[in-house]
Amino acid sequence: MKMRRLIGALILGIALSAGLAAVSGPATAQEDASKGIEQYRKMMAEDPFANPGLLYVDSGEALWKEKRGTNNVSLEACDMGKGPGVLEGAMAEMPRYFADADKVMDVESRILWCMEKLQGLDTGPVKKKAFSKSGEGGSEMEFLASYVSSMSNGMPLKPQLSHPKEKEAYALGEALFFLRAGPFDFSCESCHGTPGSRIRLQDLPDLSKPGVDAQKTIATWPAYRVSTESVKTMQHRMSDCYRQMRMPKVGFGSDAVTALITYLMKQAEGGEVQVPALKR
């Protein structure tokens, strides 16, 4: 473990000199900024209606109940793992194995599946536009994922690892987390394997072991990103970190991303769902 950290620190040092990221700086300035962000979050949290992410939840609920697709039905009969139409607590137990698809699915890929199978909707465009661009005011997937996930608010994450395919996804996710690749030879652990590390002013949660860091960060997606003034989903978070690693683009809802999320959920076991959270 120590060795890994040392290597991680070295990699970050190299990245620093390559101009990728300023890893350190005057500690006081960093602490001030962190405190400032924390205070801003607190102020927003004190007035729950000040969270613009709630608009996504509302749009998601409307979209969930809208009759669409060639079958002209809503998503209300979609089984997110707790039975058709049951959303309470569903996200807290995902990714999980779905017998009808014979696959482990996360919230977003399951929503896509229901759109396709239940509604008969052409999901090509939904997938293509899953991550909204700045100024678009959100995507269908962002709305729906926010709505579905918010129905687990206040509940603890309960990772599902009893089915062999769930175990397989966890093992793959763990391997992917520690796999070093790409032009910088980064793994997720290079940036998320040391407590208390930062890039520029951003706190980097330690996701390499179970604990508060993982609980606080994983149970809070989708999140409203103040920096981009929009809600981002867990799929987007994975794809954006792979981009930071200069890795090839990952497909939306790919098995690899589902596996990573399965691993992260296990690290975050017991964390209380609070979405859409407010993040930097």
Ligand code: HEC
């Ligand atoms: C080059 C460093 C780097 C690597 C490698 C990296 N990340 Fe990140 N990650 C970041 C940064 C920086 C942030 C904060 C982003 C922000 O606030 O804009 C972040 C944020 C996150 C978050 C959200 C944390 C929160 O506050 O909610 C998760 C989850 C995450 N990363 C997972 C991963 C996974 C999984 C991998 C491997 C596929 C990975 N990261 C690889 C730099 C990295």
